Amino acid sequence: MSIETGSKYDGKVTGITHFGAFVELPGGKTGLVHISEVADSYVKDIKDHLSVGDTVTVKVVKIQDDGKIALSIKKAADKPPGEKGRERPETSRQSDEQSQSTFEDKMSRFLKDSEDRLSTLKKQTESKRGGRSTKR
Structure with missing residues (x-):
């Protein structure tokens, strides 16, 4: 055969x-x-x-x-009509307007989030080490 x-x-x-x-x-x-x-x-x-x-x-x-x-084995299994391969479910953060936004919009949102996180991290670290915000 x-x-x-x-x-x-x-x-x-x-x-x-x-x-x-x-x-x-x-x-x-x-x-x-x-x-x-x-x-x-x-x-x-x-x-x-x-x-x-x-x-x-x-x-x-x-x-x-x-x-x-x-x-x-998975390609040999008969799937019901209309069912495609592995698809990721929509999350609450992913909306239609976000998926249609431009690269520049996504990049500026990323930079803003990154700066916010970095400033929060610096504040927390300085207070633990006795940085600028502590009295001497």
């Missing part, structure tokens, strides 16, 4: 390392699922998601010239 890029296969996990899992594909070939391709969320320990002997559905991401096969 010929392994093709973009195809999905069922495979068996044959080995686990700190950087990913080795999966045996049909035809006896083995590929690697990198730890970043195991799940949509952050994976700290791959052993929490996979174990040796598990059967998983993988998608062939890339076949290198030297024969190494890169696989992905």
Whole structure:
């Protein structure tokens, strides 16, 4: 059986390392699922998601010239229509007007915030050290 890029296969996990899992594909070939391709969320320990002997559905991401096969479990999962990849949720600080502001506006806001923080830090540090604000 010929392994093709973009195809999905069922495979068996044959080995686990700190950087990913080795999966045996049909035809006896083995590929690697990198730890970043195991799940949509952050994976700290791959052993929490996979174990040796598990059967998983993988998608062939890339076949290198030297024969190494890169696989992905998260790309093989069927997502509901309308759901895109990992998107960051809108935070309360990010509004439409802020996202449409110019670079100069963002830079001046950053400089003002930075100066405020620096002056607050200096005041706190000087009072602890007995700086200018203390009586002698």
